[in-house]
Amino acid sequence: MSILQFLKSKSFFKQIAIAIVGFVLLFFVLKFWLNVTTNHDQKIQVPDLHKLTISEAQRKLNELNLDFKVIDSASYNPEYPKRSVIEQSPEGGEFVKEKRKIYLTLNPSKYRDITIPDLNGRTKRQAESELQAIGFIVGTDYTYVRDIGLDVVRGLRHKGKIINPNDKLPKNSIIELVLGDGNR
Numbered sequence: 001m002s003i004l005q006f007l008k009s010k011s012f013f014k015q016i017a018i019a020i021v022g023f024v025l026l027f028f029v030l031k032f033w034l035n036v037t038t039n040h041d042q043k044i045q046v047p048d049l050h051k052l053t054i055s056e057a058q059r060k061l062n063e064l065n066l067d068f069k070v071i072d073s074a075s076y077n078p079e080y081p082k083r084s085v086i087e088q089s090p091e092g093g094e095f096v097k098e099k100r101k102i103y104l105t106l107n108p109s110k111y112r113d114i115t116i117p118d119l120n121g122r123t124k125r126q127a128e129s130e131l132q133a134i135g136f137i138v139g140t141d142y143t144y145v146r147d148i149g150l151d152v153v154r155g156l157r158h159k160g161k162i163i164n165p166n167d168k169l170p171k172n173s174i175i176e177l178v179l180g181d182g183n184r
Contacts, residue, residue, distance in 0.1 A: 039097045046102060048092030049085040057085050057104065065098040073108045076171070080107040111135075111171035116156065118165035124151040124179055135171040147180030154178045 006012055034040075044064050049057045054070065061068050074086050087105035090096060114135055119127040128138045145154050155178035156163045163169065 042097050043095040044098055046090050046092055046094050046096055049088050051080055051084050053084055066100055066102055068102045068104055071103045073106050076108045076111045082109040113168040114171050116163055116165055116167045119153045122153050127153045131175055137172055137174045139174045139176040141176055143178045144181040145178055146183055148184055149180040150182030152180040154180055
């Protein structure tokens with residue numbers, strides 16, 4: 001049997017008809033299955049979770065049949081309560097489908113601790129710049145001690161207590177400088 005004879009035969013047309021019917025049937029079954037499994041017309045509005053504790057956020061999301069995952073703690077923000085939601089993705093007001101995960105970023109309970117650098121022998125200006133650059137606040141109540149170097153750092157204090165290099169303090173702590181008075 002030649003190829004031309006096969007293309008004109010009944011068996012070839014039967015095979016083509018079966019393939020077309022199978023394709024159309026597969027198309028409609030797949031379309032129906034996708035509509036059922038993807039919840040195509042479903043919309044749930046994500047609530048605004050900012051400034052809520054993790055338990056309050058969990059309760060709110062469970063009511064809407066949404067999941068959540070805590071992805072990180074951000075830098076401490078004093079305008080938000082401790083351990084509260086500071087960021088969320090997707091944002092409040094956006095629409096999602098049920099069981100969607102909402103990713104939450106929490107506010108830590110305090111500023112992170114920073115190591116105190118060794119500033120002994122540096123000038124007041126150098127010490128202030130370095131302390132401010134790493135996140136501390138330099139107080140204006142300087143203590144002067146008898147030393148030959150004028151405005152040379154001879155120590156650091158926090159809340160009246162002497163602090164040493166490599167000690168750790170929370171970011172935004174106020175550090176007072178102990179400086180030389182320039183007298184012999």
